[in-house]
Amino acid sequence: MSEKPSVLIVEDSQALAILYREYLRSEPIQSKIVATGTEALQHIEQAPPHAMVLDLGLPDMDGMDILKHVVEHKIPTAVVVVTGQGSVNIAVDAMRAGAFDFIEKPFTPERLTITLRNALERQRMSELLDTYEDESREHFHGFLGASPAMRGVYHIIDSAAPSKATVFITGESGTGKELCAEAIHQESDRQSQPFIAINCAAIPKDLIESEIFGHVKGAFTGAHAARQGAAARADKGTLFLDEICEMDLDLQTKLLRFIQTGSFQPVGGSSLQKVDIRFVCATNRDPLKEVEQGRFREDLYYRLHVIPIALPPLRQRGDDMLLVARHFLYEYTKEENKRFIGLNKKTEAIFLDYNWPGNVRQLQNVMRNIVVLNDDEWVTPQMLPPPLDDYAMAPLQVAALSTEAHLGHSEHPLLIGDDEHLIRPLADVEKEVIERAIALCDGNIPKAAIHLGISASTIYRKKQAWDNQAKQTP
Secondary structure (H helix, E strand, O other): OOOOOEEEEEOOOHHHHHHHHHHOOOOOOEEEEEOOHHHHHHHHHHOOOOEEEEEOEOOOOEHHHHHHHHHHOOOOOEEEEEEOOOOHHHHHHHHHHOOOEEEEOOOOHHHHHHHHHHHHHHHHHHHHHHHHHHHHOOEEOOEEOOOHHHHHHHHHHHHHOOOOOOEEEEOOOOOOHHHHHHHHHHHOOOOOOOEEEEEOOOOOOOOHHHHHHOEOOOOOOOOOOOEOOHHHHOOOOEEEEEOHHHOOHHHHHHHHHHHHHOEEOOEOOOOOEEOOOEEEEEEOOOHHHHHHOOOOOHHHHHHHOOEEEEOOOHHHOOOHHHHHHHHHHHHHHHHHOOOOOEEOHHHHHHHHHOOOOOHHHHHHHHHHHHHHHOOOOEEOHHHOOOOHHHHHOOHHHHHHHHHHHHHOOOOOOOOOOOOHHHOOOHHHHHHHHHHHHHHHOOOOHHHHHHHHOOOHHHHHHHHHHHHHHHHHOO
16 A cells, blocks of 8 residues: 555535545545546556545435446445444445445544544555465465466466466466466456366367367268257356467457457358357467467467467476475375375485476476375385486485595595695686586586585576686686
């Protein structure tokens, strides 16, 4: 909330409105007066006030209609209702409808100021709570994660869902694109209507048009009966076109026409069908590159790419990865009647440093493999399936680094005997140990980092510093 919260005074009597403003003159607020319900609704739509002093007896409409509009549209405004004498029952109805409080005419300046202060404080606390919940939520329509990247995704879904605008979801395989589409549908006012998903890459080229638009009897060989397509089944709901960039160019032309007009013609049919559909599409490719290569129509891209949502890969979501791993561990442990309670520290380090090219889907498969094939309280590196099992191997090889150094088997021993001239700079020793660890791990920096007990980012940072130093050395 800003330093000076806004208050809208809705009162058709100019004398009373000026009097209320005078009562509130010393309050740290910005006030505005409107005399009709129509003006009030326009102001609310353009700039919702933090609080509203609402007279129910307006010349053009019932003030209760304004209150219901605020409540139904979840407008963040605390409403203080003003009623005439003998209207307590109406005031009680207003409270039940969602008003913060009511004041019965005539009232003192103190009654108005105290009530309004309480309303503004309640609204301020509500905004703080909403912010806290938005920043701390770990679960969102099947998604798990509280990283900044995922909170950004949740915010876009929240904002885009009420609209009919087309959403274009991009992201690597396994990042949850269909889950995102379902979340948009569930957050929209279409949630009680059908959600129909079509995977454009999984359906043969000669059948996908029929899958989307349906066909009439005899339209092609094997069409023994008319069949309703996804477009008709999704009427009033949401149509999700997954892997949209896999669609044939000829069908892209028909899809563009369908999106523009809301009408389609079943395969083999002669009449147009009109539907009301919210379009959501997704791809794991770079859509602009597909446009540049001529595999995706540019006009279709711009028609679909109204609200873009880029789902981050698992490797860019920080500790979300461990949250998701624990979720699958608990779920499969219960399902398989095993004893697991968590991941040990070394396993967590491996998980955090691994690249996860298959994203959440790969992590899900790894956790199921671990639970099915093992039974213990803690997941250890020795339980990891390929390719993560490579990270648990060769511990003795890396450990031999320090043994060689202390026994003088390395080219430059750390310290031998009592001769202080044999002491080497710590930075040189650190560089040698890290480079040997990388060599013993066949150039695999994350794996070397795990054995050295440091993060891979530390090694990358040090290597960059060493390279810069080498460039500056004449």
